[in-house]
Each structure stands twice: as C-alpha cells, then as structure tokens.
Amino acid sequence: MSKAAAVWDHETDVVVVGAGGGLAGALMARDAGLETLVVEKSPWVGGAAAYSGGTLWIFDNPFLRRAGHIDSKAQALRHLDAVVGDAGPAASPARREAYIDGGLDLVDLLTRYGVPLVHSGWADYYADREGGVAAGRTLHAQPFDFRELGEARGHVRPSPLVVAANSVEIAQLALGPRTPKAALTWLRVGARQIGAKLRGADLRTRGQALMGRVYGAALKAGVVVWRETPLQSLIVENGRVVGAEVLREGKTLRIRARRGVLLAAGGFARNRELRAKHQAPAIGDWTLSTPEDTGDAIVAGQKVGAATDLMDEAWWVPGTQPPGSMMLHVWDRCFPHLIFVDAKGERFVNEADPYMEVGQIMLKRQRELGAPGWMIIESRHRDSYAFGMTPPRLTPQAWFDSGYMRKAKTLEELAAQCDFDPQIFRANIERYNAMVRDGVDRDFHRGDSTYNRFYGDAWVKPNPNLGAIEKAPFYAVACVPGDVGTAGGLLADEHARVVTPSGDVIEGLYAAGNCSASVFGRAYPGAGSSIAASMVFSLRATQNMAGKSADVVASQLVASVA
Incomplete structure (x- = not known):
C-alpha cells in the first residue's frame, strides 16, 4: 500500500485493473462520460474469458423471451435460492438482486455498442430445481471477424481452439455425426468454416468473439488500454483508495483515479502459495487459467484492509x-x-x-x-x-x-x-x-x-x-x-464496493470477477455464470462511480434490442 502524494504521473476518472470482464465496466464508465484507463498485466486483453466458452448467463433476458420462454426476477430469485442457498455475504440477497438487475444492464450496454448476442439453448445446470429453465438463460456472441479490430487484432489473448463453433456446437461435434442434430451441426460448422476461408475472414467464436467484440467496442468508445502494465499497489489517502501504482515500460507510475479503482484482474489459480494454503492438494498444476492469474489484485486489496471469502473454492x-x-x-x-x-x-x-x-x-x-x-x-x-x-x-x-x-x-x-x-x-x-x-x-x-x-x-x-x-x-x-480459475477473493457489496472484515466500505475500491468472492457461493448455476458475474459487477462498480442508478426499465431494454 502506498500513501498519496502531490505528484501524479497520470490522472483519470476510473482505473480498471484487468482487461477481461472489467472491459465491460470500462465501457460503461465511458458510456457515463468518465475518462477511463484499463491496465493489464499481460500482453493480451480478454483475460481467461478470451479462451473460454464466451457465454453469459443472464436472467429474464429479451432473447430468452423472444424464444418463447418465460422468466422473471421473482423466478430468478427462487432459482438462486434453490441452487446457491445460504452461502455467506458474497451471495447475499442484495448481491443476488444486483446480479439479476445488472444482467439486463449488461445486455443493454452490449447491444447499444454493437455486440450481437443470441440465445444459446444451453440448459441451466440445475434446470430441474425451483425457477430453472430447461432451455437455459445462456447467451453467446455472434461469430466475429477479427479483421474488424484493425491494428488491435493481435491484442486479444489467442485460443487453442480454432474451430469456428460456439460452445453448444462443440459439444455436438464431440458426439460425431451420430444423431440428426449432431450431423446438422457438423454441416453448419463446416459451411461456416469454408465460407470464412473463401472470404479471407479471420472468423472467431466463443470467448474470442465475445471479448474481441467487447474490446473493439471499448476502444471505439475511447477507453485507453495499457497492456504489459501490472499493478504494484493501491494508493490510499485518508482511508480512501485514490489511485494505483503500476509498472509500465520499466518505470513505476502513480495513477490518480478521481472516481475509483476497479480490481478485475482474475484470481489466484497460478499462485502455488495461496492455493497450498487454501485449496491443497489443488495447488495450481491442474488449472487452465492464464499464466498471469497469480492473485495480485487480491493481495493488494488485503493490504488495504479488505475482507476475503470463499478462498477454498474454484x-x-x-x-x-x-x-x-x-x-x-x-x-x-x-x-x-x-x-x-x-x-x-x-x-x-x-x-x-x-x-x-x-x-x-x-x-x-x-x-x-x-x-x-x-x-x-x-x-x-x-x-x-x-x-x-x-x-x-x-x-x-x-x-x-x-x-x-x-x-x-x-x-x-x-x-x-x-x-x-x-x-x-x-x-x-x-x-x-x-x-x-x-x-x-x-x-x-x-x-x-x-x-x-x-x-x-x-x-x-x-x-x-x-x-x-x-x-x-x-x-x-x-x-x-x-x-478454470479460483472463485474466492475480496468481499464486495451489491455495488461491487470492497468491504473490510467488519463490513465497512473501503471508499474508492471496487472488485469484480475472480478477484472477488463469487455471488454464486459454492455453486456454478449455468454456462457463462462467472463471465457474466465479472461483467455485471464491473458495470455495477462503474455505475456507482458515476452516481448512476443500476436499474433498467424493462420496456426500454426490450425496445433497445428490438
């Protein structure tokens, strides 16, 4: 932890640490008119989400309704009660409501900034429990031609999976052409792949499509992204986090964040010491998380007095x-x-x-x-x-x-x-x-x-x-x-504000994604739960910084995606 001083190397309204799900929060900050800087430890943007399935688990979303399925906030709350249960403060009733409401904000934001989403048809993982949906609440981004990113095309973390198929299609491909549905999937994916090659397109799906599109939208909106810029410490003044020290091109820079710092830099899947302490024998040799997933943001938060929860979970x-x-x-x-x-x-x-x-x-x-x-x-x-x-x-x-x-x-x-x-x-x-x-x-x-x-x-x-x-x-x-990552970390409230063990808010400090304790407690209720939670609580954080209400009028949302 560093104390504030009169000299700053850079000033901005919002600092987002981590260019994965935090990019959605950065986009929301720019949407609210806030100057926004994203600092990313690795050479890549997209985080672990870039080579994930790239799905978002969103309650009562308009795409689900278009497909003829019934959902509601009340049904969503019943489902979370049935699946998550009493899992402590990270999964409090207030945070559950924040996730449900914030999911609609996320859909609205992505739609307005040209990130096309579709209903996946992926069953809720606990569809048979109270409030579940057999057709699933999961959304995914449409395939994306990376040529649209221009010079930024090489910034997104690459994926070892090169087949132009979404996650549901991948599961069907694994069956082979044994059923009519699987056979049609093989034909559809094959045609998509051939069509892309004939057009010279660099067509991506899954996490590549989602994060490529979100990154492109953030850049167009004016979000500044510094890659290869790891967080060193948080800067505190009179009990408030007012900025961050980062390492950029071999120099330590002090960045002032006038509205706040959002930690969205992943968990500690690659930190052998922390995993041995909390999760042995799973000490990091069995993870597919990113090499940079070493818990830096969690440690930085702890140094300024943050509480943690669910550190034994992944x-x-x-x-x-x-x-x-x-x-x-x-x-x-x-x-x-x-x-x-x-x-x-x-x-x-x-x-x-x-x-x-x-x-x-x-x-x-x-x-x-x-x-x-x-x-x-x-x-x-x-x-x-x-x-x-x-x-x-x-x-x-x-x-x-x-x-x-x-x-x-x-x-x-x-x-x-x-x-x-x-x-x-x-x-x-x-x-x-x-x-x-x-x-x-x-x-x-x-x-x-x-x-x-x-x-x-x-x-x-x-x-x-x-x-x-x-x-x-x-x-x-x-x-x-x-x-695919750890699920415990800094404890935050419904606005993603980090709190102390006594429940007091650490002003100016926010956390989302795998560096925060999961809103789903010890459960994973649907495909895209973790990525959606990372984006949703990143939005909640920057909405709070901007002084905006997180509520969405349903009729406006429906109109925006019509």
Whole structure:
C-alpha cells in the first residue's frame, strides 16, 4: 500500500485493473462520460474469458423471451435460492438482486455498442430445481471477424481452439455425426468454416468473439488500454483508495483515479502459495487459467484492509494430464460407456452432473484417500466419441507410452495396472452394468436431470448417459479436480464496493470477477455464470462511480434490442 502524494504521473476518472470482464465496466464508465484507463498485466486483453466458452448467463433476458420462454426476477430469485442457498455475504440477497438487475444492464450496454448476442439453448445446470429453465438463460456472441479490430487484432489473448463453433456446437461435434442434430451441426460448422476461408475472414467464436467484440467496442468508445502494465499497489489517502501504482515500460507510475479503482484482474489459480494454503492438494498444476492469474489484485486489496471469502473454492472441472498439457472434461464424461472410480476402484459420483459439483466431490474423495480417482473408459466410448478434443479412434500412441492412458484386455488387468482393489472394482462394474440394463442409475441418478441429458447420446436407449463397461479393450486415465480459475477473493457489496472484515466500505475500491468472492457461493448455476458475474459487477462498480442508478426499465431494454 502506498500513501498519496502531490505528484501524479497520470490522472483519470476510473482505473480498471484487468482487461477481461472489467472491459465491460470500462465501457460503461465511458458510456457515463468518465475518462477511463484499463491496465493489464499481460500482453493480451480478454483475460481467461478470451479462451473460454464466451457465454453469459443472464436472467429474464429479451432473447430468452423472444424464444418463447418465460422468466422473471421473482423466478430468478427462487432459482438462486434453490441452487446457491445460504452461502455467506458474497451471495447475499442484495448481491443476488444486483446480479439479476445488472444482467439486463449488461445486455443493454452490449447491444447499444454493437455486440450481437443470441440465445444459446444451453440448459441451466440445475434446470430441474425451483425457477430453472430447461432451455437455459445462456447467451453467446455472434461469430466475429477479427479483421474488424484493425491494428488491435493481435491484442486479444489467442485460443487453442480454432474451430469456428460456439460452445453448444462443440459439444455436438464431440458426439460425431451420430444423431440428426449432431450431423446438422457438423454441416453448419463446416459451411461456416469454408465460407470464412473463401472470404479471407479471420472468423472467431466463443470467448474470442465475445471479448474481441467487447474490446473493439471499448476502444471505439475511447477507453485507453495499457497492456504489459501490472499493478504494484493501491494508493490510499485518508482511508480512501485514490489511485494505483503500476509498472509500465520499466518505470513505476502513480495513477490518480478521481472516481475509483476497479480490481478485475482474475484470481489466484497460478499462485502455488495461496492455493497450498487454501485449496491443497489443488495447488495450481491442474488449472487452465492464464499464466498471469497469480492473485495480485487480491493481495493488494488485503493490504488495504479488505475482507476475503470463499478462498477454498474454484471453478472446478474434472481434468486429466496428457503429456505436457492439461485437459478438462466438460462433455465427454457425460457420454455412455465411461465412469469415474476412486483410488480403490469404487464408483462415487454422477459423472454427468455439473462440472463444478463433480469437481468438488472429486476433491473431497481425493483428500480422504490421498490419491486421485480414475476415468474408466470402454471401447465403445473411444470408438464413438471425442475424448477432450481428440477425435474417436485416433488415440495418440504417446498417451500409452507415457502412462497417461492405460489399456487392458480385461477388467482384472486394468485393476492391476491402476492398483485397485480387484474385488471392489469388479463388484462396482457389475453393479453399474446391471443398472445400465435397467436404464436407471439408482446410486447417483445419472441421466435423470435435464442437464445430464443435454450431454447425452440420443441414440442410446433408454438412458442417453448410460453405457455398459463390458467390451474390451478397456482404458483408464487418472483424473484430478482441475479448474478454470479460483472463485474466492475480496468481499464486495451489491455495488461491487470492497468491504473490510467488519463490513465497512473501503471508499474508492471496487472488485469484480475472480478477484472477488463469487455471488454464486459454492455453486456454478449455468454456462457463462462467472463471465457474466465479472461483467455485471464491473458495470455495477462503474455505475456507482458515476452516481448512476443500476436499474433498467424493462420496456426500454426490450425496445433497445428490438
């Protein structure tokens, strides 16, 4: 923490630390007429959102209504009560309402600044609970030709996924052209890809499309972005945060923020010390978050007296470690002919449940047994479905040579390779196969929920998520609770103002995204929840700085997207 002094190297109304979801807050600040500077630690803008699915989970949004689905604020509150429950001050009733109302502000802002959104049709993760929507509340940005960014085209963090498909389409592609819906998806994505190539377009989807569009809108609105400019400390005067010290081109600069500083710089997924303290054994080796995700903003906030919450939580996703990389498993684990077992060889979870919930259960079991669990994969899964992004039947030999994937002709041989208790493993496989024949998972209810079936194989009857483990060869891969970022951090109120342990507001300091404790507590209720929350509370912060009401008149919003 630094104290204020008379000399400033740069002055502005708003400083946003982090060029991910915080860009939406920067855009709102400019919309309100405030001079705005974004400082970003990395050479890239877009944050982790740039190589994410790029979706936004927004209640009662106009695109959902256009698709003929009913939603409301009251229904949204009931759903959050049912899914989030009592999760502490980060998920307070006031913050939940702020998220719901702010989501409509976000849709309005993005629409006005030329970021076209569409309804994804991605089921709410807990659609069957009170207030859920089977068609989902998730939105995504339309594909974006990066040529429109001009010289800024190379600023957005690149993604390893180069297929011009949105996240729902990716899940369908993983099924292969097995169903009419999947076959049409293959044709649609193929036509889109070919069309882009013929036009010479640099067409991007998912997080690339969302963050590319938001970044372009922010630049056009006059937001100034300094890349490769990490935060060093916050500057405090008479108990108020009045600016920040940053490192730019080898020099420490003092920036005055007349209205406030918004911390939106990610969590601490890559900070081994903090993860060992709060989340062991998940100490950062199993994450797909950005290399810069080291908790700088959280530490800076703590140094000026900020409270923290949910530091033991992350956006967990079942993960495996192929040679030299990390692979997360969102959809392939839901397809038939694959189960999870623990280090003893005992099945312990509904493999097709929402990934954060499955990851939490995996972490608990790994802590209990002192060793990770395993994915057990039958030949029909490897023959029919993608594993991660690896197409069916094209299993790399390096996976076997490295020991990442084990292969056996019998279940007994597989048990020996994985050091399972052979009797426990055999009994669990036999019990599971008997339930498959009945079409009902009496142990963990796989295939019962709308979310489970969303990732099922429609050709498999009577349960699209269940398939026997009985046809050789058999495969096994050690599975750990991976993540796409941490979910705990600075505690903030409904205006994104950071508070102390006693609940007092630290004037001039705001937090959003993964450097703040999640409004969803220990749950991940829908695709795009974390990105939407980052953007929504960034908006709430800069609205508060501008002295604007965060309320949106529904009729005006509908008119703006008509």
